Amino acid sequence: MNNNHPTGRIVAFCCNYTASVATDTLREAGLIPESLDVKKLPCTGRIEVPALLDAFEQGAEAVFVAGCRADECHNLSGSRRAEKRVGYTKKLLKELDIDPGRIEMFFVHCGETQPIVEAVREMTTRISKLERLHST
Amino acid sequence: MIIADQKPMDEILEMISGIEKLLVLGCRGCVAVCSAGGDKEVGVLASALRLGRKKAGKPIEIDEATYVRQCDPEYLEPLKKDGKKYDAVLSMACGVGVNFIADRCPDVNVLPALNTSFYGANLSSGEWAEMCAGCGACVLHLTGGLCPVARCAKSLSNGPCGGSVGGRCEINKDVPCIWHQICKKLTGRKQDQLLREIVPIRDWRPSGHGGPRRRIREDLLP
Numbered sequence: 001m002n003n004n005h006p007t008g009r010i011v012a013f014c015c016n017y018t019a020s021v022a023t024d025t026l027r028e029a030g031l032i033p034e035s036l037d038v039k040k041l042p043c044t045g046r047i048e049v050p051a052l053l054d055a056f057e058q059g060a061e062a063v064f065v066a067g068c069r070a071d072e073c074h075n076l077s078g079s080r081r082a083e084k085r086v087g088y089t090k091k092l093l094k095e096l097d098i099d100p101g102r103i104e105m106f107f108v109h110c111g112e113t114q115p116i117v118e119a120v121r122e123m124t125t126r127i128s129k130l131e132r133l134h135s136t
Numbered sequence: 137m138i139i140a141d142q143k144p145m146d147e148i149l150e151m152i153s154g155i156e157k158l159l160v161l162g163c164r165g166c167v168a169v170c171s172a173g174g175d176k177e178v179g180v181l182a183s184a185l186r187l188g189r190k191k192a193g194k195p196i197e198i199d200e201a202t203y204v205r206q207c208d209p210e211y212l213e214p215l216k217k218d219g220k221k222y223d224a225v226l227s228m229a230c231g232v233g234v235n236f237i238a239d240r241c242p243d244v245n246v247l248p249a250l251n252t253s254f255y256g257a258n259l260s261s262g263e264w265a266e267m268c269a270g271c272g273a274c275v276l277h278l279t280g281g282l283c284p285v286a287r288c289a290k291s292l293s294n295g296p297c298g299g300s301v302g303g304r305c306e307i308n309k310d311v312p313c314i315w316h317q318i319c320k321k322l323t324g325r326k327q328d329q330l331l332r333e334i335v336p337i338r339d340w341r342p343s344g345h346g347g348p349r350r351r352i353r354e355d356l357l358p
Contacts, residue, residue: 050176053183057190092180095145096188133191 007128008061010120011037013051013082015044015108017074019066022113031113036120044068045078052089052103059134062102062123063089066116069107079107098133101126137166137257138230139264140173140250142181148226149188151247155196155223160185160249161215162202163229170264172250173228175202181228181249206233212240219244255286272342272349278330280321285338287314293335295319 010033014020020040026032037060041047044067055063065086067079083105090100106119142148152158160182168174182198189196199222203211206229215237219225224245227234231252238246254266269286275293276283285291289307296315299306303316322328342349 048176050179050183053180053187056187057183092145092184096184096191098187098191 007035007124008132008134009037009059010035010062010064010123010127011039011055011058011060012116012119013039013041013044013047013055013063013065014116015067015079016040016042018068018072018110018112019044019106019108019116021110022066022108022116025113026116031117033120033124035124043073043075043078044082045073045075045080047082047085049085049089049092052085053092056093056098056102056133061127061130061133062104064104064106064119064123066106066108066119069109072109079105099126099130102130102133137169137255138232138252139170139254139256139266140167140230140252142172142177142228143249143251145184145188148181148185148249149192152185152196152224152226157197157199157221157223158185159199159201159219159222159225161206161225161227161229162200163204163206163227163233164202165205165207165229165233167228167230167233167250168202170256170258171262173230178202178228181226205229207236209236209240212237215244216241219246269343271338271340272344273339275335278333278335279318280325280327282314282318282321284314284318285343291338293338295331 014023023032023038044065047065052063065082067082068074070080073079086103086105089103093102094100104123106115108115160178162168162173162175162178164174171177178200182200186196186198205211206227219241220243224247225237226247226249227237228249230250231248234246234248237244255268255270256264256266259265266286268283271285284293289305290297292315296313300313300316303313305311305313319331322330
């Protein structure tokens, strides 16, 4: 696990149909930052709260889930389910006195790469303003 | 089923403040069905506690397990020995499970992770409502199957109070007046003669006011 990036590691759980396609394109173009650890899912509706917390336990400074736009999900409600689980994880982080902004849900239209670039930028900005969760 | 809810995280963290080795122990009975203390919830709580303690600079070693039930002695048997390996066992069962561990495994330091709330039904995914108060003297045959003990804010036995408006309870407009529903149902079934019967003052002893309750079925005793 690489946790030596100046701002820390970011884990992205990406839908196989949309966000993963975007990350592949960005990776080919050399635009995926070293700090980003992309985990592909068949559908973001598959993501469960323990996996999101585990990413933090394993050293992530920030986590985001990137799924289909709510009305474009291949599994109809997958990304909406993911959004709820991200919301629940935010609540848990808050209870643990950890900034809930360390986790976020993003919606991506198939073929778009810009939302992923913006998501990474947004999460990097957020964690750069916070104290490190994990020592390097 | 028994409905429970996880205690606030700060209360649990305070409870385990001096603990260095913890077992988070779920139950696959009611609390798993109501998504409060099954395998998934054990994973979430254990992970959250590890994160919280790490952040506080006091890392904790946590193991996770889930028993079939914590309210039957045979399932608790392994805990008598295994439980001693931990500074504490954080039970995600209802209060019954916590009590039973305390009774049966006296060497185990058992702590509750949940607040046990009520006997309820699953209205829809993620929503449960109280349906029974476990009063020990069921009157559902007189009330169209709707319980005035559990579902009336005042547990009234002989019709609604004067506070209900438009079929809603005076304590909260989101709560239906169960007596309004009972009257409607019995009248619709032409059983309204039941409404004219005066139910005597309730004997609350079977509901627990007579001390801890016990049920014995002679034919099943060892």
